[in-house]
Amino acid sequence: MTGTGPAPRRARRRGGPVxxxxxTVGRQAGGPTATDRCRRSGPPSGPDPISMEQENTVTQTPAxxxxxxxxKELRRVFSAFPTGVTAVAALVDGRPVGLAxxxxxxxxxxxVLVSVCADLKSAxxxxxxxxxxxxxxxxxxxxxxxxRQLSSKSADRFAAVDFRATADGAVFVEGASxxxxxxxxxxxxxxxxxxxxxxxxxxxxxxxxxxxxxxSSGFRSLEG
Ligand SMILES: Cc1cc2nc3c(=O)[nH]c(=O)nc-3n(C[C@H](O)[C@H](O)[C@H](O)COP(=O)(O)O)c2cc1C
Numbered sequence: 738m739t740g741t742g743p744a745p746r747r748a749r750r751r752g753g754p755v756x757x758x759x760x761t762v763g764r765q766a767g768g769p770t771a772t773d774r775c776r777r778s779g780p781p782s783g784p785d786p787i788s789m790e791q792e793n794t795v796t797q798t799p800a801x802x803x804x805x806x807x808x809k810e811l812r813r814v815f816s817a818f819p820t821g822v823t824a825v826a827a828l829v830d831g832r833p834v835g836l837a838x839x840x841x842x843x844x845x846x847x848x849v850l851v852s853v854c855a856d857l858k859s860a861x862x863x864x865x866x867x868x869x870x871x872x873x874x875x876x877x878x879x880x881x882x883x884x885r886q887l888s889s890k891s892a893d894r895f896a897a898v899d900f901r902a903t904a905d906g907a908v909f910v911e912g913a914s915x916x917x918x919x920x921x922x923x924x925x926x927x928x929x930x931x932x933x934x935x936x937x938x939x940x941x942x943x944x945x946x947x948x949x950x951x952x953s954s955g956f957r958s959l960e961g
Contacts, residue, residue, distance in 0.1 A: 765768035813953070822876045822884050825853055826900070826908035827868035833895040833908045836861045837888040837953045840930075841873065849937040851917060854930040858943040863932070866921065872907035872956035873935070878947040878958035883910060914949075 803811065826835025840854035851873065855862040865871060876884055885892050899911040909916045919935035926932075950957040 744851065764803055771928075779919070806883060816954045819950055819957070821914075822949045822951050823853070823908045824874040824876060824883065824887050824913070825865065825871055826874070826887075826895075826910070827871040828902050828906040828908055829864050829868065833898075833900055833902065834861060834864050835887055835894060835908060836865075836871075837876075839882045839939065841875075849940075850922065850934055851919065851937060852932055854927065854932055857929050857931065866924075868906055869920060870903065870905035870907040870917050870938070871921070871935070872903070872909040873917040873919055874910040874913035875917075875942075876910065876937045876949040877912055877914045878949050878960070879958045880912065880931060880949055884949060884951075884956070913943075914946045 820839040821841065822837055822839045823841040824835050825838050825841075826833055828834070835860065838853045838855075840852075842852055844850040844852050853873070882897050886896070886898060895908075900908055901911060902908045903918065905918075907918045917935070917938040919937050921933055922936040923934040924931050925934070932950050947959050950959060
C-alpha cells in the first residue's frame with residue numbers, strides 16, 4: 738500500500754452516504770409515512786401544500802441498514818478498511834485446528850488483551866473455544882496462500898502449512914510477522930458474531946517480516 742501518491746484517480750464523492758428513498762421496509766417498521774407527515778403538518782382543509790412529486794423525494798433513514806443493503810454491499814464497505822490477517826489456531830485432540838481472521842485488534846496493554854470477532858456460523862470456533870491456549874499468528878506478506886488454506890473448507894487446513902505447537906496447545910504459523918500466545922478471557926455476543934477477548938501470555942515478532950494486508954476484498958502488501 739503505497740498510499741502517499743498525489744491525486745486520487747477517481748473524483749471524490751461528497752462526504753456521507755447517499756440519502757435513500759423511504760422504502761417498504763421503513764413503512765413496515767411503523768414509522769410515519771411521508772404522506773402521514775405531510776397530512777399532519779398541512780392545514781385541516783384546502784389544498785395540500787406539498788405536491789405528490791415533492792412527497793416522493795422525501796428521504797428517511799431506513800429502519801435498519803441491513804434490511805436494505807445486501808451483505809455483499811456491507812462487506813464491500815467494511816473492506817475499505819485495510820487490516821492485517823491472523824491465523825488463530827490450537828491443537829484439538831492432538832491435531833492443529835485454526836482459521837484465518839482479519840478482525841484481530843489490540844485491546845489493552847495492562848492487562849495485555851487482544852480481540853477477534855468469530856462468526857456464529859463458523860464450524861471451527863466451537864472447536865477452538867475449548868482450548869486452554871490458542872496461538873495467534875500475524876501472517877506475513879508472502880503467506881497469502883496460507884490464509885486461503887486456513888479459510889478453506891479443506892479437511893486439513895494445515896496440510897501444507899509450516900507450523901509449531903507449544904506444550905500448552907497453542908499453534909503458530911512459522912514465518913509469520915508476529916505471534917501471540919493467548920487464552921480466552923471473555924466472550925461477548927455481538928450480532929451474528931462473538932467478540933472474543935484474549936489474554937496474551939507471551940508474544941514475539943519479527944520486524945523484518947512484512948505483514949499480509951487485506952483490503953477491498955483482496956490481498957496486498959505494504960510494499961505495494
Ligand atoms: C481474509 C479473511 C479474513 C477472515 N476473517 C474472519 C474473522 O475475522 N472471523 C471469522 O469468524 N471468520 C473470518 N474469516 C473466515 C474464516 O477464515 C473461515 O473461512 C470461516 O470461519 C469458515 O470456516 P469454518 O466454518 O471452518 O469456521 C476470514 C476469512 C478470510 C479469507
